[in-house]
Amino acid sequence: MRAVVVGDLLLDVDVEGEVARLTPYAPVPVVDVVSETKRAGGAGLVATFLQRDGHDVALVTALSEDARAAELPPLLDGIALVAGRSPPAPS
Numbered sequence: 716m717r718a719v720v721v722g723d724l725l726l727d728v729d730v731e732g733e734v735a736r737l738t739p740y741a742p743v744p745v746v747d748v749v750s751e752t753k754r755a756g757g758a759g760l761v762a763t764f765l766q767r768d769g770h771d772v773a774l775v776t777a778l779s780e781d782a783r784a785a786e787l788p789p790l791l792d793g794i795a796l797v798a799g800r801s802p803p804a805p806s
Contacts, residue, residue: 717771722758724776724798726783726790729753755790762794773797 729752734744755763762774773795778784780800788796 717773718765719773719775720758720762720765721775722761724759724774724778724787725756726787727754727756727760753786753790755787759787759791762791766794
């Protein structure tokens with residue numbers, strides 16, 4: 716079956732590490748990062764699940780032109796990516 720997914724493509728990053736203290740500015744843990752796992756999120760996660768189930772998938776989304784956005788296409792191996800580019804943020 717063929718499927719087209721339309722939506723926001725996100726970069727999900729799972730961080731693993733050790734927490735030994737809270738930041739002095741708020742009750743937020745300070746993490747010493749040991750490892751990171753990256754995967755496509757949002758509509759990209761839906762497209763990935765469909766592709767893993769054996770479907771022919773195309774993902775229609777917008778991508779920014781920053782370093783994090785450049786990490787996404789390799790995470791969508793086997794998924795056709797139809798991406799418009801969003802304009803750069805004003806400086």
